Amino acid sequence: MAAIACSSASCTIPMTIPSSSCSMPFAFAQIKGSVCLVQLTDPSGPSSPLMFSDVRIFRHEFITIFRYSHCASVHPSDFQVLEVLDERFAAYEEEKETVSLAREVMARMQRLSSIGGVAASNRHVATNSPGRGTRIQSARTSRVARIH
Incomplete structure (x- = not known):
C-alpha cells in the first residue's frame, strides 16, 4: 500500500489511510505511466497480484x-515502485500535509x-529518404535532418 505524490489526478477511488503516516517510507513509483512520489503504507506490498x-x-x-491531494x-498493473528513498531525503509535515524532498x-x-x-509524449517517427537524409516527424514539428 502506498501514498503518492503525482502531478496528475488520474486515480480517484476513495479509501482510508492509517492516521500515523509519518513513519512510512517514501519512494518513486510509476502510476498509469506517470512517475510519482509515493509514501508506502505497507512496504511488503499487496499480498496478491x-x-x-x-x-x-x-x-x-x-x-x-x-x-x-486525495x-x-x-490496481497492481497500474502501479510500480521504482526506488525507495532514504528517510533523510524526504521530510513530511503531517499537520501541513506537505512533503519536502x-x-x-x-x-x-x-x-x-x-x-x-x-x-x-514525443512519439517521433523516422523515415529514410535515400540520398536526402532522415525525415523526423513529431506532433510539434517536422524537420529534415541531413545524414553525414
Whole structure:
C-alpha cells in the first residue's frame, strides 16, 4: 500500500489511510505511466497480484514541495515502485500535509519522469529518404535532418 505524490489526478477511488503516516517510507513509483512520489503504507506490498494498493496522492506544489491531494486505490498493473528513498531525503509535515524532498532527489525524479515520459509524449517517427537524409516527424514539428 502506498501514498503518492503525482502531478496528475488520474486515480480517484476513495479509501482510508492509517492516521500515523509519518513513519512510512517514501519512494518513486510509476502510476498509469506517470512517475510519482509515493509514501508506502505497507512496504511488503499487496499480498496478491490482484489486490489494489491504497495510496495517498500528492501534487507538486513548488520546487521541492508536494501537497496532499486525495486518497485512491490503484490496481497492481497500474502501479510500480521504482526506488525507495532514504528517510533523510524526504521530510513530511503531517499537520501541513506537505512533503519536502532534497534537491538531489528531485533531480532523480525529474530524470525518471523524462525517461518514462519521452517515449509516451514525443512519439517521433523516422523515415529514410535515400540520398536526402532522415525525415523526423513529431506532433510539434517536422524537420529534415541531413545524414553525414
